[in-house]
Amino acid sequence: MPGLVNWLFRPAERDTEGLVEHAPVMRVRAVIKRFWPDARPFRGWLLLSLLLVLISPLLDTAAIWLFKVLIDDVLTPQNFAVFPMVAAAYAVLTLLSGVLDFCGQYLAVWIGENFLHRMRTRVFAHLHTLSVGFFDRRRIGDTLSRLTDDVGAIESLVLSGVAQTFSSVVKILLFGGVLFYLDWRLALVALVSVPLFWLVAKFFARRIKDAAREERGRSGSISTVAEESLGNASLIQAYGREEAEVGRFARQSRGNVVAELSAARIGALFGPLTDLMQVFGVLAIVGVGILELSAGRISLGGLLAFLIYLSQLYTPVQSLGQLVNRVFSASASAERIIELLDQKPLVQSPPDPVPLRRVTGRIDVDRVDFRYPGTTNDVLHSVSFCAPPGQTTAVVGASGAGKSTLTKLLLRFYDPERGRILLDGIDLRQLDIADLRANIAIVLQETLLLDGTIADNILAGRPDADERQLVEAAEAADAHEFIQTLPEGYETRVGQRGRLLSGGQRQRIAIARAMIRDAPILLLDEPTTSLDADATRRILAPLRRLMAGRTTIVISHNLLTVRDAQQIVYLDNGRITEAGTHEELLANNTGYAHLYRLHHPDRGQAAVPEQQVAPPRPVDGQLPN
Numbered sequence: 001m002p003g004l005v006n007w008l009f010r011p012a013e014r015d016t017e018g019l020v021e022h023a024p025v026m027r028v029r030a031v032i033k034r035f036w037p038d039a040r041p042f043r044g045w046l047l048l049s050l051l052l053v054l055i056s057p058l059l060d061t062a063a064i065w066l067f068k069v070l071i072d073d074v075l076t077p078q079n080f081a082v083f084p085m086v087a088a089a090y091a092v093l094t095l096l097s098g099v100l101d102f103c104g105q106y107l108a109v110w111i112g113e114n115f116l117h118r119m120r121t122r123v124f125a126h127l128h129t130l131s132v133g134f135f136d137r138r139r140i141g142d143t144l145s146r147l148t149d150d151v152g153a154i155e156s157l158v159l160s161g162v163a164q165t166f167s168s169v170v171k172i173l174l175f176g177g178v179l180f181y182l183d184w185r186l187a188l189v190a191l192v193s194v195p196l197f198w199l200v201a202k203f204f205a206r207r208i209k210d211a212a213r214e215e216r217g218r219s220g221s222i223s224t225v226a227e228e229s230l231g232n233a234s235l236i237q238a239y240g241r242e243e244a245e246v247g248r249f250a251r252q253s254r255g256n257v258v259a260e261l262s263a264a265r266i267g268a269l270f271g272p273l274t275d276l277m278q279v280f281g282v283l284a285i286v287g288v289g290i291l292e293l294s295a296g297r298i299s300l301g302g303l304l305a306f307l308i309y310l311s312q313l314y315t316p317v318q319s320l321g322q323l324v325n326r327v328f329s330a331s332a333s334a335e336r337i338i339e340l341l342d343q344k345p346l347v348q349s350p351p352d353p354v355p356l357r358r359v360t361g362r363i364d365v366d367r368v369d370f371r372y373p374g375t376t377n378d379v380l381h382s383v384s385f386c387a388p389p390g391q392t393t394a395v396v397g398a399s400g401a402g403k404s405t406l407t408k409l410l411l412r413f414y415d416p417e418r419g420r421i422l423l424d425g426i427d428l429r430q431l432d433i434a435d436l437r438a439n440i441a442i443v444l445q446e447t448l449l450l451d452g453t454i455a456d457n458i459l460a461g462r463p464d465a466d467e468r469q470l471v472e473a474a475e476a477a478d479a480h481e482f483i484q485t486l487p488e489g490y491e492t493r494v495g496q497r498g499r500l501l502s503g504g505q506r507q508r509i510a511i512a513r514a515m516i517r518d519a520p521i522l523l524l525d526e527p528t529t530s531l532d533a534d535a536t537r538r539i540l541a542p543l544r545r546l547m548a549g550r551t552t553i554v555i556s557h558n559l560l561t562v563r564d565a566q567q568i569v570y571l572d573n574g575r576i577t578e579a580g581t582h583e584e585l586l587a588n589n590t591g592y593a594h595l596y597r598l599h600h601p602d603r604g605q606a607a608v609p610e611q612q613v614a615p616p617r618p619v620d621g622q623l624p625n
């Protein structure tokens with residue numbers, strides 16, 4: 001027996017793989033209070049739906065009363081004269097109750113779905129206010145699972161939960177009142193079991209919430225593993241990791257099953273237990289009912305109607321109990337949403353930003369120290385340099401030196417720990433983030449394409465551009481030609497992350513996007529790294545066209561693009577150890593020169609590298625070669 005009890009109440013296993021961020025535990029009342037303001041636009045409709053909820057048990061009460069009339073005034077005295085009236089009343093009541101049920105149910109779904117839509121959009125919009133750092137730390141799969149599944153739980157807490165509680169309470173009061181009206185002694189006997197219901201429901205509620213919390217977490221882990229695994233299908237297949245991945249997925253899925261079963265055992269036990277209590281209650285009433293009948297204090301019709309009202313009373317009491325359980329399990333989901341909503345963006349625009357239009361593009365990096373949130377080591381140490389307007393500054397250094405980190409600070413994905421970055425003499429922290437980013441165009445190593453058409457992807461740089469500007473940008477990016485050979489030209493879809501295009505084609509689309517943006521500042525982060533020599537050669541000319549006249553910060557291992565720069569900054573473990581032109585740094589014969597020779601072993605100490613590609617664009621007559 002103790003073994004059986006243990007099995008019935010065995011909790012779900014805790015997930016120890018740490019794929020999802022655990023949400024802080026909250027009281028149900030606090031959860032409801034938190035989301036109640038979100039229901040504001042629906043409160044009028046909710047009131048109407050509560051009104052319908054109120055009318056429906058009234059009709060039920062009348063129908064049961066008609067049953068009493070049928071027995072006591074038609075069947076017992078065998079009086080047919082009253083029957084047509086009773087029958088007509090029944091028909092009208094049923095019709096009315098049908099219409100009201102339809103309206104009530106549709107209204108409830110309408111309110112629920114519209115609330116859900118607003119909530120989902122709000123959470124999604126909130127996610128987009130968060131800094132890039134949040135997405136670096138979080139598993140996308142879990143966030144998706146919260147956005148799709150957990151959001152629904154809030155609706156059941158603040159809307160359908162409220163409506164159902166109201167409906168149950170109304171029914172209990174109404175049917176309870178009629179019971180007292182029919183025979184108060186019997187009614188007292190009937191109500192003795194109500195507190196018992198509550199105790200049982202309370203006992204179950206906490207266990208259900210624990211199981212639900214684990215189940216939701218596991219569901220997030222399943223999505224996380226699926227998203228990571230399927231998103232990297234080529235890597236996994238190339239390295240034969242399929243079995244290991246399936247195993248990882250199965251582990252989370254099994255954990256979900258265990259949590260679901262734990263919740264199911266507790267949930268399934270609740271129903272029969274309350275049924276049992278109900279049967280004992282009814283038997284006790286029948287016993288006392290016989291005494292009442294023989295004492296003439298109630299008619300047979302009255303006793304039967306009493307039992308029917310009683311059965312109607314148990315249903316709302318029982319559903320109130322189940323509702324408590326449902327609310328507790330839904331609040332486990334709501335906790336996960338609250339955890340998301342409570343995330344604050346690491347960087348925010350100031351309340352009174354300095355107005356900014358098109359900048360001239362002077363960038364001053366002033367003694368910047370930086371470390372990533374939650375880490376212990378500085379990635380940048382007292383980094384200072386100036387990128388003059390319209391000129392190219394190359395940031396060079398070994399892998400992990402902090403080059404990309406610098407571009408993240410320029411885009412204000414993060415703020416420096418100490419020091420500042422100035423744009424046209426204004427600290428980035430004083431600017432509206434949108435104004436700042438409107439002045440910057442980026443081309444990254446791994447081209448970011450959205451799953452839309454080629455035109456969509458280029459126009460993402462400037463949505464209000466017209467078709468002529470679109471084609472001009474594509475031509476300047478050397479992309480127009482290949483786009484025209486595609487079956488649907490500019491309207492060809494590029495597939496998820498642009499997988500239907502080659503690396504070089506993706507990169508040229510990215511250049512066209514930056515081109516159409518026509519921003520005064522350009523950030524190029526390893527734009528040629530993922531390309532082979534031929535593809536690199538093809539994008540160098542468009543890249544140079546893009547760089548012309550803009551303040552460009554280029555991070556590259558490809559010293560071909562670096563050689564074009566008027567200034568080269570050499571980063572070593574987060575510190576600037578050298579700065580100057582290509583020739584100056586080669587003459588220094590330290591970090592940069594070593595890196596250069598690493599890439600061009602045949603060049604030795606040669607100060608002037610020979611031309612490898614089409615002649616570089618003549619920038620202000622200052623080109624190193």
Ligand SMILES: Nc1ncnc2c1ncn2[C@@H]1O[C@H](COP(=O)(O)OP(=O)(O)OP(=O)(O)O)[C@@H](O)[C@H]1O
Pocket residue numbers: 136372375379397398399400401402403404405406
């Ligand atoms: N999101 C992050 N959270 C914590 N640490 C990070 C994060 N991104 C980068 N780092 C760390 O910061 C350091 C600098 O990284 P960064 O990407 O700036 O180097 P990099 O010079 O651009 O390297 P590469 O040439 O290989 O791209 C590295 O040690 C890296 O581990």
